[in-house]
Amino acid sequence: MRPPHSPPQHATDLIQRAEAIAGLTLGDLGAMANIVVPENFKRHKGFTGQLLELWLGASAGSKPQQDFPELGIELKTIPIDSSGKVLETTYVCFAHTQIKLGTTWENSSVRNKLSQVLFIPVLGDRAIPPVDRMIGMPVLWQPNEQENAVLKQDWEELTERISLGQIDTITATMGQALHIRPKAADGSALTDAIGSEGETIQTRPRGFYLRKTFTQNIIR
DNA sequence: GGTTGATCATGG
């Protein structure tokens, strides 16, 4: 088996590609693509996602849009243990620290990213060497009415705080399904935001993440 | 043991 040379033309093509690699390990996929799998992910945290992008035919490099723009599908690998338990939160997108007028849940980047997601579980237990970590069966997900309502509520609460100049009161404990945490190369990174008096302040860059309890219900 | 806050690599 070899990695595809072109993007999938239909969602069914994408699903078939994902199902074809289910049951294989990162070592298998790396060997067939002539890519060395790191001993650990301490310095290669995005390796699994990038390897899966290659094997599913996603366009290379980082893009602010979905992984499969033609299909309107975002790809997310999700680390699980051998019992199927989700091990980590899921990064969604950058959290804007200044909210443009007219920004709503409906046109937000969070909703855009989460409108349709192909979740691919991958063993992520740190006791398992990366080469032995197995790919699971893919789950193509669209938020149902209830999930959408929860996401919308969390997004509106968090976005309102940012709009009101209260970004520095936001902690990761806020939000049932969606929360905000720092997202940067290190603690020295700073970006502009609005302070409580409407002034410009400097704050740590943030990202939106899905809680494990939320993604666990999707993977089941 | 689970969560929060910090961090790593890469490309534009």
Next chain:
DNA sequence: CCATGATCAACC
């Protein structure tokens, strides 16, 4: 610096 891909590890 921002945004992509995430996991690490200190702390509660």
